[in-house]
Amino acid sequence: MGNDTIKKTLIVAGLLSIVCSVVVSGAAVFLRSDQLRNKDLDKKKNILMAAGLLEKGKSVEELFAKFEAKLVDLATGEYHEDIDIATFDQRKAAKSPEYGIPISKELDLAGIKNRSKYALVYIARDEEGLLQQMILPVHGKGLWSTLYGFLALDSDMTTINGFAFYEHGETPGLGGEVDNPRWKAQWIGKKAFDENWNIGIEVLKGKVIPNDPKFQYRVDGLSGATITSRGVRDLLRYWLGENGFKHFLDRLRASEGTDRG
Numbered sequence: 001m002g003n004d005t006i007k008k009t010l011i012v013a014g015l016l017s018i019v020c021s022v023v024v025s026g027a028a029v030f031l032r033s034d035q036l037r038n039k040d041l042d043k044k045k046n047i048l049m050a051a052g053l054l055e056k057g058k059s060v061e062e063l064f065a066k067f068e069a070k071l072v073d074l075a076t077g078e079y080h081e082d083i084d085i086a087t088f089d090q091r092k093a094a095k096s097p098e099y100g101i102p103i104s105k106e107l108d109l110a111g112i113k114n115r116s117k118y119a120l121v122y123i124a125r126d127e128e129g130l131l132q133q134m135i136l137p138v139h140g141k142g143l144w145s146t147l148y149g150f151l152a153l154d155s156d157m158t159t160i161n162g163f164a165f166y167e168h169g170e171t172p173g174l175g176g177e178v179d180n181p182r183w184k185a186q187w188i189g190k191k192a193f194d195e196n197w198n199i200g201i202e203v204l205k206g207k208v209i210p211n212d213p214k215f216q217y218r219v220d221g222l223s224g225a226t227i228t229s230r231g232v233r234d235l236l237r238y239w240l241g242e243n244g245f246k247h248f249l250d251r252l253r254a255s256e257g258t259d260r261g
């Protein structure tokens, strides 16, 4: 039998595909732990970036060490201790029958349809155990995509220490300007809540004027991207409100002694 028969070609092709699939699946299994570690590292990096805590020369692990992850029951604002935080995936939970709840149209300011009953928050305390800051996961619809980010609040639970999205599919140069460092820098020091603990933060259509009496609550809209800007405003309204972190923040204010009422 010559080397160019159909049978031989098929045998060689078959053997080659078996060898290739063994190599590829072997590599996937072999690299799985590295992939999980990198995913975890990436998440920590995003969280630190939102809080403005990434520092050159310091490792992500070192900087993240002062944060403690806690699972919050959004309906009560209490910590929920019965789920393993290490394996909890808030995005998957939102869609699961066990942990997900549908959001009615009238309440769905963030345009997300479902949310997890529990949210994974990150709390930093100083050496004396006093609250330094907290990082809250937020997400909501822009124009083309769902934007996923983290909002860092100071110990007064209203001053914004940082706000950044780590995933979205908005248009570069338009809605994608949510990633512009100049736009992100504006959020730092703004107030999420007014003196009565109502949501104060807004994203304007246009620019904030420096002597605006509400300067501390206002952030410039993204030019040519009103829909994304509105999405950012509304997702914050959702997550800081009654159906988001309000109960958790109320509890924390009472227990950490920053309750103004």
Ligand SMILES: Cc1cc2nc3c(=O)[nH]c(=O)nc-3n(C[C@H](O)[C@H](O)[C@H](O)COP(=O)(O)O)c2cc1C
Residues within 6 Å of the ligand: 143, 144, 170, 171, 172, 174, 175, 176, 222, 223, 224, 225, 226, 227, 228, 229
């Ligand atoms: C190709 C293309 C991509 C766009 N991407 C975005 C976007 O990412 N975010 C957004 O809000 N508007 C985007 N727009 C513009 C919207 O359709 C809409 O005109 C805009 O949000 C209105 O904002 P303005 O009132 O600031 O002009 C895009 C438009 C086009 C044609």
